[in-house]
Amino acid sequence: xxxxxxxxxxxxxxxxxxxxxxxxxxxxxxxxxxxxxxxxxxxxxxxxxxxxxxxxxxxxxxxxxxxxxxxxxxxxxxxxxxxxxxxxxxxxxxxxxxxxxxxxxxxxxxxxxxxxxxxxxxxxxxxxxxxxxxxxxxxxxxxxxxxxxxxxxxxxxxxxxxxxxxxxxxxxxxxxxxxxxxxxxxxxxxxxxxxxxxxxxxxxxxxxxxxxxxxxxxxxxxxxxxxxxxxxxxxxxxxxxxxxxxxxxxxxxxxxxxxxxxxxxxxxxxxxxxxxxxxxxxxxxxxxxxxxxxxxxxxxxxxxxxxxxxxxxxxxxxxxxxxxxxxxxxxxxxxxxxxxxxxxxxxxxxxxxxxxxxxxxxxxxx
Numbered sequence: 597x598x599x600x601x602x603x604x605x606x607x608x609x610x611x612x613x614x615x616x617x618x619x620x621x622x623x624x625x626x627x628x629x630x631x632x633x634x635x636x637x638x639x640x641x642x643x644x645x646x647x648x649x650x651x652x653x654x655x656x657x658x659x660x661x662x663x664x665x666x667x668x669x670x671x672x673x674x675x676x677x678x679x680x681x682x683x684x685x686x687x688x689x690x691x692x693x694x695x696x697x698x699x700x701x702x703x704x705x706x707x708x709x710x711x712x713x714x715x716x717x718x719x720x721x722x723x724x725x726x727x728x729x730x731x732x733x734x735x736x737x738x739x740x741x742x743x744x745x746x747x748x749x750x751x752x753x754x755x756x757x758x759x760x761x762x763x764x765x766x767x768x769x770x771x772x773x774x775x776x777x778x779x780x781x782x783x784x785x786x787x788x789x790x791x792x793x794x795x796x797x798x799x800x801x802x803x804x805x806x807x808x809x810x811x812x813x814x815x816x817x818x819x820x821x822x823x824x825x826x827x828x829x830x831x832x833x834x835x836x837x838x839x840x841x842x843x844x845x846x847x848x849x850x851x852x853x854x855x856x857x858x859x860x861x862x863x864x865x866x867x868x869x870x871x872x873x874x875x876x877x878x879x880x881x882x883x884x885x886x887x888x889x890x891x892x893x894x895x896x897x898x899x900x901x902x903x904x905x906x907x908x909x910x911x912x913x914x915x916x917x918x919x920x921x922x923x924x925x926x927x928x929x930x931x932x933x934x935x936x937x938x939x940x941x942x943x944x945x946x947x948x949x950x951x952x953x954x955x956x957x958x959x960x961x962x
Contacts, residue, residue: 597685598682598683599627599958600688601627602695607768609641612767613650615690631656632675633657644862671694687703687709690712692901696712696729697733700733709738711739714767715740716746716749717747717880740762742761744904768885770946770948775866788828790826790871798819799832799875800812800896802897811916812842813842814917821922826855828855831859876921877895883905887908887941888945890938896915904945908944
């Protein structure tokens with residue numbers, strides 16, 4: 597079976613890694629790994645591939661950055677050629693990026709079956725490009741791998757027939773379990789002169805936060821007032837450009853309090869997350885990783901596609917509201933038992949064997 601897997605951005609590489617390794621074990625599968633180049637920092641991408649022990653892509657389309665229309669359109673053109681040249685029996689698309697949507701549309705237009713990894717995640721916020729991408733991808737897929745029962749029910753509620761839906765669990769959880777030993781042994785805390793639970797992790801990259809100077813300034817201003825905790829901020833390339841517009845970052849007090857660092861590898865990020873007092877983020881993947889690592893999460897958005905984390909009380913949505921940010925942080929700081937409480941929560945994201953189930957389901961569709 598010729599299985600084409602289309603990836604393009606860092607989160608897609610991470611969640612695809614366990615599936616790639618599982619597919620490579622099977623003699624029945626010819627894996628065609630295609631990188632769209634949406635994640636266009638070559639060195640960062642190469643580092644991640646090495647860290648996750650992944651083979652080089654069969655092709656890198658080198659699409660790069662641009663508007664949503666330009667990026668998705670260019671991917672569609674290149675992926676159509678690639679699918680026609682390589683003749684896959686199925687195209688597997690993970691997540692909710694422009695690469696996901698382009699892969700799904702290119703395949704279904706050529707009458708090649710589409711499988712969607714992380715199907716059924718919903719924030720119901722159509723201002724988010726990711727919400728548009730995942731909804732459209734789900735509705736042109738013939739095999740939908742849902743991370744949780746909640747995702748299964750959302751798909752069924754949208755009229756997708758249950759015979760096309762498979763409850764697989766979450767491959768990001770698989771990836772985390774597979775890398776926990778190495779993640780636990782990294783020396784990133786020593787390198788950054790940090791002590792366990794005496795710092796917080798911050799990530800920001802979504803356009804609705806970083807492209808609006810007033811929102812970005814409100815978030816940074818709210819975080820600066822958190823005294824006694826260093827804020828470790830691996831700066832996404834997109835965010836780095838935007839920080840120049842936030843005057844607060846020019847103040848000495850702000851720079852001393854917020855430790856700006858270059859993006860770190862997967863295992864270093866796991867280590868930072870597991871040892872942090874809390875996490876501030878607008879990333880979907882980091883919300884889940886914080887949950888699995890029993891670290892309280894404060895999400896700098898008004899909605900989340902991973903509602904399981906908020907329903908269980910492990911994740912607090914605050915948007916860019918300074919008062920909500922401060923109150924959520926204060927609540928976590930004052931709760932000495934917070935991590936123990938999170939350890940007792942049931943994990944709705946599967947048993948760490950999602951990738952095995954996904955490959956098994958795919959092979960049944962031959």
